[in-house]
Amino acid sequence: MRLHDLIEFHGRNEPDAIALRDGERSMSFAELLTASRSVADALVASGLGPGDRYGVLAGNHLEYFACYLGAAMANVVTVPLNPRLAPAEWRYIIDDAGCRLVVVRNELIEPVLTVQEQLPVVETWVAIGGLPEGWIGWDAWLADAPARPKNASRVEPSDATVQMYTSGTTGRPKGAILTHGSLISSMTQNLAPLIDGANGCTHIVAPLAHIGSALAGLQNLFAGGSVYVQEHFDFDEVVRILDEEGVNRTMLVPAMIQAMLVMVPGIEDREYADLEQIGYGASPIAPATLRTAMEVFGCEFVQGFGQTESSGGVTLLTRADHRRALDGDEELLRSAGRACFGTEVRVVDPDGNDAPVGEVGHIIARGPQLMAGYWNLPEATAEALRDGWLYLGDAGTFDDEGYLYVKDRIKDMVVSGGENVYPAEVEQVLFSHPAVADAAVIGVPDEKWGEAVKACVVLREGAEVSESELIDFCRASIAGFKVPKSVDWHDDLPRNASMKVLKTELRGPYWEHHERSVG
Secondary structure, rough: OOOOOHHHHHHHHHHOOOOEEEOOOOOHHHHHHHHHHHHHHHHHOOOOOOOEEEEEEEOOOOOOHHHHHHHHOOOOEEEEEOOOOOOOHHHHHHHHHHHEEEEEHHHHHHHHOOOHHHOOOOOEEEOOOOOOOOOOOOHHHOOOOOOOOOOOOOOOOOOOOEEEOOOOOOOOOOOOOOOHHHHHHHHHHHHHHHHHHHHOOOEOOOOOOOHHHHHHOOOOOOOOOEEEEOOOOOOOHHHHHHHOOOOEEEEEHHHHHHHHHHOOOOOOOOOOOOOOOEOOOOOOOHHHHHHHHHHHOEEEEEEEEEEHHHHHEEEEOOOOHHHHHHHHHHHHHHOEEEEOOOEEEEEEEEOOOOOOOOOEEEEEEEEOOOOEEEEHHHHHHHHEOOOOEEEEEEEEEEEOOOOEEEEEEEHEEEEEEEEOOOOHHHHHHOOOOEEEEEEEEEEEOOOEEEEEEEEEEEEEOOOOOOOOHHHHHHHHHHHHHHHHOEEEEOOOOEEOOOOOOHHHHHHHHHOOOOOOOOO
């Protein structure tokens, strides 16, 4: 099966059903099919063929799905560019991928112009709204393209269809090559536990340049449902949409959930009558925040754990798991769940042997949803994919029921006095303090211990807590060697376009005069 098969099927069998809407416009399955075919025709007419890359730089909008699906039809690979990145970062990705054509939406054209001359690899620039000199308008680009010949290149499930770049928290982003087969497998795996809740309307607000939101939207179209597309995250508007627009499901990152709970007055007074499920992932969430969200929204919750390289999730904390947690097994709220349908997950020691239950090791996974590799990075591919297993770069442990507990990114681990400290575990404790709005834990140089645990904390508006009080609070919940030795106060924490905390920036000032950035 190929990515575009889903829209071909629904476009024929339920042409008038609504596929996409955004509060102002809507698009039926027949209209989405027509738009996708037009994108495919235009890509081919622009000289792109099997395996060629093209970039899409836009906020969330209805045509984004036609860009994904049309490229799939033409056997062209979509390179989604996150609008939250800086122009220099777009330039790097476009150049690295060798994008011969780039589609840019109006509000992002001006910053793109600052790096356009540094991108001779791009032969054609297409503007959605606005029209700089030498560019072609979106409508004209589609209208001027003749229909593809009937003997156009055959598309196979093993062909690449999306090249999505990792968030690059520890270095240059890498282009993960995702095939038709890997994406369809991931959608099927995520739908399998949700058959009774498939279709309906899914709300998307995280950037469609991210695997989680793109997959959630395509997955619901795959099931014959519709997608409500919100262009930018605005916590008040998200709450309104979930309450008033007939949305059944949404996909959010924990930072969004936290912002909504803290910043929206009266959030607990709304009804959310149609809301059935909130999916979350991409970073850890504090159990206290999750429990509050479950009480406020009164719907089912699902957590997915994975990464771009796995086309999304490798484990799932299901609705049933969350209900079990509410019934008294609250420790499950700290878990990332169990392996997805058709996926094997292991925790291994440095020699590749399975770690005993309860012991921390490297999380690895095997399944049909894994990437084909990194674009033009054979050494990084060999490091990540070993004997069919994806090494996720995360440390975790299993319990005796097979639930996975993610401790932290392996590279974020702090080694203090010979003991391994996983920042996420300490951060969960910090998040449970009523005065803490945001927190990150890092290792800083220490003559005695090699590295000392430091907490970087953002306080809730109007809240107060002293350094010693916060340290004592942590001491009551975790081992002494894990307790922060000091606290830094911040107005906000640096985050990348995926909303992940940039711990390299937090660590940087402390390690700048050291030969290495670990103790």
